[in-house]
Amino acid sequence: MPNYRIGIDVGGTHTDAVVIDENYNVVAEVKASTTEDVSSGIYDALSKVVASANVPVNEIKHAMLGTTHCTNAIVERKRLNNIAIVRIGAPATLAIKPLVGVPDDLREMLGKHVYLVRGGHEFDGRTIAELDEEHLYKIAHEVKGKVDSVAITSVFAPVSADHEQRAAAIFQEVLGDEVALSLSHEIGSVGLLERENATILNAAIVKVARTTASGFINALQQEGIHAQVFFGQNDGTLMSVEYTVKYPILTIACGPTNSLRGASYLSDRADALVIDVGGTTTDVGVLVDSFPRQSFLAVELGGVRTNFRMPDITAIGLGGGTIVRIAEDESFQIGPDSVGHKLPQKSLIFGGDTLTTTDVAVALGIVELGDPSKVAHLNKELLQKIYDRMIEMVEETIDKMKTSQEPIPVILVGGGSVLFPGELQGASEVIKPTNAGVANAIGSAISQVSGQIEKIFSVDELGREKTMELAKDMARQEAIKAGADPEQIYIVDFEDVPLAYLPGNATKIRAKAAGPLFLN
Amino acid sequence: MRYIGKEEIENIAIGAALLGTGGGGDPYIGKLMALQAIEEYGPIKLLSIDEVPDDALVVPTAMMGAPTVMIEKVPSGEEAIESFQTLQNYLGKEIFATMPIEAGGVNSLLPLALAARLGLPVIDADGMGRAFPELQMVTFHLDGVKATPMVLSDEKGNNLLFNTIDSVWAERIARGATIEMGGSVMLSIYPMTGKNIKQSAIHHSLTFEEQIGKAIREAKKNNKNPIDEVIALTNGYSLFKGKVTDINRKTQQGFSKGTATIEGLEENKGEECYLHFQNEHLLAETKDNVLCVTPDLITVLDKETGMPITTEGLKYGARCVVIGIPADKKWRTQKGIEVAGPRYFGYDLDFSPVEQLLRKENN
Numbered sequence: 001m002p003n004y005r006i007g008i009d010v011g012g013t014h015t016d017a018v019v020i021d022e023n024y025n026v027v028a029e030v031k032a033s034t035t036e037d038v039s040s041g042i043y044d045a046l047s048k049v050v051a052s053a054n055v056p057v058n059e060i061k062h063a064m065l066g067t068t069h070c071t072n073a074i075v076e077r078k079r080l081n082n083i084a085i086v087r088i089g090a091p092a093t094l095a096i097k098p099l100v101g102v103p104d105d106l107r108e109m110l111g112k113h114v115y116l117v118r119g120g121h122e123f124d125g126r127t128i129a130e131l132d133e134e135h136l137y138k139i140a141h142e143v144k145g146k147v148d149s150v151a152i153t154s155v156f157a158p159v160s161a162d163h164e165q166r167a168a169a170i171f172q173e174v175l176g177d178e179v180a181l182s183l184s185h186e187i188g189s190v191g192l193l194e195r196e197n198a199t200i201l202n203a204a205i206v207k208v209a210r211t212t213a214s215g216f217i218n219a220l221q222q223e224g225i226h227a228q229v230f231f232g233q234n235d236g237t238l239m240s241v242e243y244t245v246k247y248p249i250l251t252i253a254c255g256p257t258n259s260l261r262g263a264s265y266l267s268d269r270a271d272a273l274v275i276d277v278g279g280t281t282t283d284v285g286v287l288v289d290s291f292p293r294q295s296f297l298a299v300e301l302g303g304v305r306t307n308f309r310m311p312d313i314t315a316i317g318l319g320g321g322t323i324v325r326i327a328e329d330e331s332f333q334i335g336p337d338s339v340g341h342k343l344p345q346k347s348l349i350f351g352g353d354t355l356t357t358t359d360v361a362v363a364l365g366i367v368e369l370g371d372p373s374k375v376a377h378l379n380k381e382l383l384q385k386i387y388d389r390m391i392e393m394v395e396e397t398i399d400k401m402k403t404s405q406e407p408i409p410v411i412l413v414g415g416g417s418v419l420f421p422g423e424l425q426g427a428s429e430v431i432k433p434t435n436a437g438v439a440n441a442i443g444s445a446i447s448q449v450s451g452q453i454e455k456i457f458s459v460d461e462l463g464r465e466k467t468m469e470l471a472k473d474m475a476r477q478e479a480i481k482a483g484a485d486p487e488q489i490y491i492v493d494f495e496d497v498p499l500a501y502l503p504g505n506a507t508k509i510r511a512k513a514a515g516p517l518f519l520n
Numbered sequence: 521m522r523y524i525g526k527e528e529i530e531n532i533a534i535g536a537a538l539l540g541t542g543g544g545g546d547p548y549i550g551k552l553m554a555l556q557a558i559e560e561y562g563p564i565k566l567l568s569i570d571e572v573p574d575d576a577l578v579v580p581t582a583m584m585g586a587p588t589v590m591i592e593k594v595p596s597g598e599e600a601i602e603s604f605q606t607l608q609n610y611l612g613k614e615i616f617a618t619m620p621i622e623a624g625g626v627n628s629l630l631p632l633a634l635a636a637r638l639g640l641p642v643i644d645a646d647g648m649g650r651a652f653p654e655l656q657m658v659t660f661h662l663d664g665v666k667a668t669p670m671v672l673s674d675e676k677g678n679n680l681l682f683n684t685i686d687s688v689w690a691e692r693i694a695r696g697a698t699i700e701m702g703g704s705v706m707l708s709i710y711p712m713t714g715k716n717i718k719q720s721a722i723h724h725s726l727t728f729e730e731q732i733g734k735a736i737r738e739a740k741k742n743n744k745n746p747i748d749e750v751i752a753l754t755n756g757y758s759l760f761k762g763k764v765t766d767i768n769r770k771t772q773q774g775f776s777k778g779t780a781t782i783e784g785l786e787e788n789k790g791e792e793c794y795l796h797f798q799n800e801h802l803l804a805e806t807k808d809n810v811l812c813v814t815p816d817l818i819t820v821l822d823k824e825t826g827m828p829i830t831t832e833g834l835k836y837g838a839r840c841v842v843i844g845i846p847a848d849k850k851w852r853t854q855k856g857i858e859v860a861g862p863r864y865f866g867y868d869l870d871f872s873p874v875e876q877l878l879r880k881e882n883n
């Protein structure tokens with residue numbers, strides 16, 4: 001029986017959908033507007049693509065969704081949950097409080113309930129202090145009814161997760177199942193502050209992820225499709241719905257990841273820089289052998305330093321719907337917020353009342369769209385300055401992402417790519433492939449499933465060989481949990497870094513396994 | 521005398537990573553500690569060495585242990601204070617100021633965080649002019665100043681006061697205690713007089729780090745090449761340009777030892793450079809020539825940004841420039857080479873200054 005897949009990518013502005021067959025041939029592709037409630041936009045794209053594909057719905061076996069909603073929520077500081085931040089590690093760690101180094105606006109939104117609790121572990125698994133359960137109960141009662149989600153981080157959780165798990169049990173007992181709990185050992189690696197930040201962001205976007213997931217599942221059901229559902233994660237592989245709602249942060253940058261893979265496919269280039277211009281953000285990444293370059297250092301997300309694994313992508317708050325504000329003294333501010341999918345209602349050229357980057361480009365004659373007379377009254381000289389700054393923002397990002405001074409090929413994709421010229425500083429050529437708009441949806445549909453672990457192991461206990469095997473096995477188990485075919489899993493990445501300046505052969509190991517979807 | 525605020529801290533952190541020569545721990549954590557301390561207690565007073573009275577008691581502070589532990593088990597801030605006060609009580613004399621023991625990595629910034637909290641001045645000097653892995657590898661030791669009495673403190677409230685027969689024993693015992701105390705501790709060490717430090721310390725270290733950080737940060741803004749700026753500022757040499765193609769790492773006696781292979785680009789096309797490290801980069805050589813060797817400084821900079829790359833951060837594909845910086849002349853003495861020269865680290869060669877090695881190579 002034929003086996004079809006649906007791949008959908010929800011962007012800030014557009015929702016793209018494709019149907020592909022088992023040989024990755026595109027049977028149908030559509031583009032719909034992203035809507036406020038997410039699900040109606042997905043439903044729209046889905047019903048259109050299903051109608052246009054004209055294949056029996058019972059032959060659609062898998063549905064993959066990639067969404068940038070979580071990224072947008074963080075970059076725009078919108079729709080974030082009320083959270084409590086609990087760090088277990090006192091009396092250690094007090095010299096740097098949670099959210100130090102995080103941008104002030106986010107610190108204010110997320111830092112309303114911050115607690116430091118006694119407990120945590122040493123690098124070798126001993127406890128620093130006994131877990132202060134009484135304090136945890138007190139905190140749980142204090143935040144009850146005030147928060148949607150709790151971020152729990154304990155010192156050396158990658159070595160021993162005991163205190164995080166015990167804390168989670170206490171919070172669940174007091175707060176019930178409705179309040180989501182994010183545990184740091186499931187999200188980030190060694191490096192307390194960066195892992196804590198990643199956990200805080202994960203906790204802050206749980207509701208966004210739930211809405212997105214249920215929207216997708218409902219839409220499929222309404223079409224009569226009973227497919228296995230997966231979400232795109234940010235390494236170009238897939239994860240189950242259950243996994244997604246628990247670790248929404250892993251969906252962050254999956255859109256640009258899929259765009260990167262799609263851009264590579266469509267332009268037939270394995271090594272290039274890809275600029276994905278959406279309605280809300282522009283994401284810049286680098287293709288190495290057709291896959292996104294992974295970041296191996298701490299990654300900044302909305303100005304927050306985090307350490308969960310991520311593709312090396314820089315997102316700037318600049319897209320086709322980005323709001324431009326001009327002050328009385330002619331100084332201006334570009335973004336970071338956006339009218340997003342409301343571009344057709346809000347932007348000036350479509351009769352709205354908000355000046356956007358698209359209006360700027362239309363007024364300067366760079367893009368033909370809407371009604372140019374609606375922007376004719378604006379000061380051209382000032383608009384040119386704004387446009388120059390927009391280009392500069394992108395060129396600065398290109399410069400940051402390059403690994404050499406040599407100019408490299410640049411592939412422009414995404415709905416907002418019309419805003420940008422055919423020449424950019426640092427680019428040897430600027431390629432605008434056809435069908436670039438749905439590259440991300442294709443990328444989403446063809447992904448494999450992966451699992452990764454990162455932990456500190458004591459090599460002395462099992463010996464080097466056995467320790468490495470153990471780590472690889474743990475990664476394979478993670479991949480199976482995420483939906484990979486146990487028979488076809490292979491290790492795609494392995495790295496061990498010994499702990500310096502310390503005897504005892506403690507080694508930090510990262511292992512990643514991937515495989516094709518388990519087809520049942 | 522001048523004050524150190526947040527801007528200066530940002531610059532010092534970059535300079536500290538560079539002089540860390542690949543090791544010394546990520547200064548980021550020290551930077552955040554210093555920033556939080558400045559936020560709470562105000563700017564830090566920085567004294568030049570000649571502003572210190574000869575009879576003043578000066579006590580350097582530092583962390584000991586694994587930086588990887590420290591970035592996870594962030595200090596409480598109390599350890600350093602307790603360690604400092606325990607030593608002060610023992611010596612029965614008020615401590616005038618603190619200072620860094622090394623001018624590289626996280627330890628450049630920790631004395632600043634302590635000083636902000638205690639309202640004490642920091643002296644613009646250190647005992648290495650770079651980062652080295654062991655306690656006796658300081659210029660104070662070269663002049664016969666003893667590491668002890670010293671105090672090790674952890675966040676749990678344990679304070680250990682040591683008196684050892686020499687600084688090598690202090691290193692050995694303290695390393696063992698550090699593991700028991702959780703892998704990362706704060707210490708107060710090498711209590712000295714103002715006269716001692718005038719003679720034995722390396723001067724203007726913090727200012728130097730600040731200048732390096734500032735040069736790198738501003739180069740891009742002013743369309744200058746950050747690496748040229750660093751070389752000019754440090755009297756350094758560009759040793760090799762290339763791309764990391766292999767990293768071979770293993771743990772031995774608690775040190776991350778290994779070799780990175782760099783494939784040449786541009787003027788080094790067709791050659792390979794081998795970087796040998798033990799936490800810090802200690803020896804850079806090609807197939808035929810030694811390019812630079814400890815105690816001279818070998819540091820790897822990102823080719824584009826000029827930002828220093830740590831030995832842990834070395835990854836396949838990283839485009840980099842290896843630079844060599846002459847060590848302070850205190851290290852180039854017979855005693856200095858005995859303590860921190862190539863043979864101490866197990867390399868079978870004699871020390872030659874980087875400027876001579878390059879002259880030889882060019883002939």
